[in-house]
Amino acid sequence: MVKKTLFDKIWDAHLVQSIDGGPDVLYIDMHYIHEVTSPQAFNSLRERGIGVFRPERTLATADHNIPTKDQHLPIKDQTSRKQVDTLAENCRAFGIEFFGMQHPNNGIVHIIGPELGYTRPGMTIVCGDSHTSTHGAFGAIAFGIGTSEVEMVLASQCILQYRPRRMRITVNGKTGKAVTAKDIILYIISRLSSGGATGYFVEYAGEAIENLSMEGRMTICNMSIEMGARGGLIAPDDVTFRYLEDIEKSGGRKITTAEREFWKTLHTDTGARFDREVKFDAADIRPMITYGTNPGMAMPVDGTIPEPGNDGNRDSYMKSLSYMGFKPGMKLEGHKIDYVFLGSCTNGRIEDFRAFASVIKGRKKSPEVTALIVPGSKRVEKQIYDEGLDSIFTEAGFEIRQPGCSSCLAMNEDKIPAGKYAVSTSNRNFEGRQGPGSRTILASPLTAAACAITGKITNPEEFL
Amino acid sequence: MPGVKFTVLESRCVPLPVENIDTDQIIPARYLTTTSRKGLGKHLFHDWRYDKNGEPVKEFVLNNPVYSGSILVAGKNFGCGSSREHAVWALYDYGFRAVISSFFADIFKNNALNNGLLPVMIPEENLRNLFMLIQQHPDMKVIIDLGHQLLEIPKTGKAIRFDINPWKKECLLNGMDDIDYLLTMKEKIEEFEKKHIIP
Numbered sequence: 001m002v003k004k005t006l007f008d009k010i011w012d013a014h015l016v017q018s019i020d021g022g023p024d025v026l027y028i029d030m031h032y033i034h035e036v037t038s039p040q041a042f043n044s045l046r047e048r049g050i051g052v053f054r055p056e057r058t059l060a061t062a063d064h065n066i067p068t069k070d071q072h073l074p075i076k077d078q079t080s081r082k083q084v085d086t087l088a089e090n091c092r093a094f095g096i097e098f099f100g101m102q103h104p105n106n107g108i109v110h111i112i113g114p115e116l117g118y119t120r121p122g123m124t125i126v127c128g129d130s131h132t133s134t135h136g137a138f139g140a141i142a143f144g145i146g147t148s149e150v151e152m153v154l155a156s157q158c159i160l161q162y163r164p165r166r167m168r169i170t171v172n173g174k175t176g177k178a179v180t181a182k183d184i185i186l187y188i189i190s191r192l193s194s195g196g197a198t199g200y201f202v203e204y205a206g207e208a209i210e211n212l213s214m215e216g217r218m219t220i221c222n223m224s225i226e227m228g229a230r231g232g233l234i235a236p237d238d239v240t241f242r243y244l245e246d247i248e249k250s251g252g253r254k255i256t257t258a259e260r261e262f263w264k265t266l267h268t269d270t271g272a273r274f275d276r277e278v279k280f281d282a283a284d285i286r287p288m289i290t291y292g293t294n295p296g297m298a299m300p301v302d303g304t305i306p307e308p309g310n311d312g313n314r315d316s317y318m319k320s321l322s323y324m325g326f327k328p329g330m331k332l333e334g335h336k337i338d339y340v341f342l343g344s345c346t347n348g349r350i351e352d353f354r355a356f357a358s359v360i361k362g363r364k365k366s367p368e369v370t371a372l373i374v375p376g377s378k379r380v381e382k383q384i385y386d387e388g389l390d391s392i393f394t395e396a397g398f399e400i401r402q403p404g405c406s407s408c409l410a411m412n413e414d415k416i417p418a419g420k421y422a423v424s425t426s427n428r429n430f431e432g433r434q435g436p437g438s439r440t441i442l443a444s445p446l447t448a449a450a451c452a453i454t455g456k457i458t459n460p461e462e463f464l
Numbered sequence: 465m466p467g468v469k470f471t472v473l474e475s476r477c478v479p480l481p482v483e484n485i486d487t488d489q490i491i492p493a494r495y496l497t498t499t500s501r502k503g504l505g506k507h508l509f510h511d512w513r514y515d516k517n518g519e520p521v522k523e524f525v526l527n528n529p530v531y532s533g534s535i536l537v538a539g540k541n542f543g544c545g546s547s548r549e550h551a552v553w554a555l556y557d558y559g560f561r562a563v564i565s566s567f568f569a570d571i572f573k574n575n576a577l578n579n580g581l582l583p584v585m586i587p588e589e590n591l592r593n594l595f596m597l598i599q600q601h602p603d604m605k606v607i608i609d610l611g612h613q614l615l616e617i618p619k620t621g622k623a624i625r626f627d628i629n630p631w632k633k634e635c636l637l638n639g640m641d642d643i644d645y646l647l648t649m650k651e652k653i654e655e656f657e658k659k660h661i662i663p
Contacts (some may be wrong), residue, residue: 013660013661013662014660016649016652016653016656017649017652019631020645021630021631021632022629022630022631025646025649025652025653027653027656027657029662036496036497037547037548037549039499039500040499040500040501040549043499043500048643050647053650053653064493064496065496065497077497079497079498080497082497082499083497083498086499117566120662122661122662123662128549129546129547130545130546130547130571144547144571145547145571145573145574146547146548146549146552146574146575146578147549147645148549148572148575148578148579148641148642149574149578151643152642152643152646155643155646155647156643156646156647156650156653157653158646158651158653160631160645160646162629164570172561174512194484194541194544195484195540195541195544195569196569198541198567198569199570207559218551225545227542228541228569228570230570242518254587257663258661259663262661263660268469294484294486294544313483315481315482316483316484318537319482327509405626409488409546410493410494411493411494411496411497418516428486428488428545428546430486430488430489430545431488431489431511432488432489432492432494432511433488436492436511436516437511437516444617
């Protein structure tokens with residue numbers, strides 16, 4: 001029998017047709033949509049005079065532009081409100097389930113899909129958002145698409161795609177105690193560069209990956225796109241199955257016997273060939289921060305900013321450091337910071353709030369730091385209060401806001417002012433990503449919490 | 465959006481020799497609240513193009529009268545980051561019809577091809593030479609011939625071959641689009657669903 005990678009098994013099970021000399025017609029099991037990248041697709045459907053082919057396979061949420069305060073009031077910004085209203089109206093008109101801002105299931109699209117049990121192993125999943133790779137944590141082929149492709153999926157439940165190349169990234173061994181999933185993925189991206197996995201679909205494997213919770217695995221897969229990968233996935237195992245069983249027990253989607261049997265086939269066969277194999281040792285990974293304006297520019301929190309290479313990249317590298325107000329050879333540990341953001345589809349899950357709380361418990365936020373603490377969903381928010389984490393946050397001087405994408409891309413009013421430094425648990429440190437002129441330093445929730453306490457870039461190891 | 469035709473383009477070039485230009489630079493997130501595809505050109509490269517008072521930044525290439533044309537030439541890994549198709553719509557609305565670089569991010573490339581904005585990928589060394597040539601001769605024109613997959617530089621008499629997937633090439637040459645094709649597949653898709661394992 002042909003030895004297959006997990007990726008190929010799932011891809012082949014969704015192949016409607018291979019076009020001779022062209023792309024594959026791939027069937028999509030689950031399509032998530034949100035307010036920003038869908039309106040133009042619905043407009044085109046209307047222009048073509050066609051409907052949504054399988055509305056039950058699309059789920060909608062409002063997350064990107066919504067405020068994270070006073071969500072019981074109408075959205076103040078008029079164009080944002082219009083965009084969310086347009087999504088509500090499109091969902092009504094085409095029969096799509098929609099979790100609006102006040103719905104108890106509302107939240108960031110990549111948080112709610114998994115927590116509500118819509119994301120399942122072996123699925124193909126797309127969304128007009130590059131962090132759709134998050135869902136790969138369940139052993140699914142999940143990738144971000146543009147609006148024209150959103151329209152394709154609405155119209156036909158299929159997408160035309162070329163099969164990407166396959167890469168396996170194995171992280172062997174055990175990580176240190178202050179090293180989280182976020183540090184693992186920042187380390188990987190720093191080694192492969194921000195474009196180093198372009199054209200590939202990544203499978204993450206190895207002991208350090210297997211030891212992660214579902215939340216941690218989602219953080220890893222989430223940032224696959226930050227090295228250019230089409231997506232990333234992890235073979236489902238008992239950790240995955242228990243997560244889905246918990247959803248079932250709490251009244252969520254049932255697991256059928258056929259489904260369970262199918263899940264057991266979802267692994268890469270021994271001897272299957274990858275186009276590229278990369279191996280890392282978990283013991284080499286330290287708590288990580290970024291120092292530049294793409295996620296590949298990352299180093300250990302107590303590291304020194306590297307000198308530029310001689311590959312013609314020098315100007316772009318120096319431009320990036322100059323934007324950040326940094327220089328080669330600088331250490332950042334102890335550097336003053338102004339803002340801390342906990343949240344996003346990368347680190348806005350309950351485990352991230354528990355981690356942050358474990359550091360700030362019994363301590364006080366630095367008065368120099370403004371903190372934005374934003375749960376990834378209404379359910380995460382509820383869990384924070386149910387577990388009593390809210391009092392830890394409040395006593396340490398932190399205010400918990402309401403769910404949304406918030407300061408990760410600053411489409412709403414949660415913006416970092418120009419020139420200010422923000423230690424952020426999100427996924428992108430691009431110029432102006434968190435507001436015009438803002439300077440982002442990506443880090444784990446543990447590191448972000450340590451920085452919020454001291455007001456400086458701080459190694460979380462000292463707090464554990 | 466219905467298919468857009470692309471066959472041959474002859475134009476001057478606008479050079480932007482910066483690597484890893486992400487879609488947040490091409491169009492900042494705060495301009496994504498629109499529900500239309502049109503009108504985004506005025507926000508293209510907004511935070512590089514305008515200062516915080518909204519005045520044009522003289523040094524930025526789009527504000528430099530020496531350079532113009534419908535071809536943008538940019539550094540390696542162009543279009544990385546977010547999947548926002550708004551980045552392509554903004555480039556197109558501004559007047560660009562092709563982007564030349566040594567490397568494109570995947571989602572950006574697909575989005576561009578789906579909107580008739582041609583991504584032309586050439587080797588790094590050719591790209592560096594092209595930047596130099598444009599600097600020396602800002603009024604020089606180049607020709608992008610999609611049918612022959614050639615970037616012709618009359619100034620030097622050279623032509624660089626570029627790759628494009630044959631499916632998208634046909635679509636662009638004929639003004640077809642993927643949805644037109646998928647809509648003809650309905651029966652086949654329904655047949656597939658009958659034996660599909662995932663509910």
